[in-house]
């Protein structure tokens with residue numbers, strides 16, 4: 001059972017983190033130099049359809065695996081052993097991802113234009129940084145801190 005959760009978790013990670021790396025490293029630089037928003041909005045619109053379900057799968061499988069590894073959920077927040085620190089870090093990354101995404105969705109995107117692209121670029125870079133950090137923290141469950 002754990003192995004199936006891990007397979008879904010890794011597929012979700014490939015989509016979520018891979019998609020954000022393509023956005024940050026391929027789409028964003030082009031949009032910043034051309035100041036043409038269309039490519040960015042088109043990518044966002046298409047990626048949302050697969051990216052949001054992938055993030056949902058990450059959250060469900062991640063919480064499920066965390067529960068299998070450490071069934072006492074109050075111990076998730078004690079930060080006094082490797083597993084508790086790693087689960088806590090995953091949850092903090094999730095909170096930060098949600099905060100940046102909500103900020104982008106309700107404050108940045110409604111006012112988005114060619115003149116204020118830089119703020120949106122910072123949002124994209126932050127979510128990408130968090131996405132890569134999710135992967136790095138994930139690998140530490142096996143190797144230890």
Ligand code: HEM
Nearest residue numbers: 013016058059062063065066090094134135138139141142
């Ligand atoms: C976009 C979000 C996430 C990404 C990209 C991600 C990515 C990864 C990766 C790459 C691994 C390594 C798996 C391996 O060792 O083979 C992993 C492991 C793990 N992740 Fe996540 N993760 C995400 C969200 C979460 C969340 C929200 C939780 C909830 C606490 C979580 C809990 C875990 C756990 C418990 C493991 C260890 C599984 C094992 O024993 O190998 N993850 N994650």
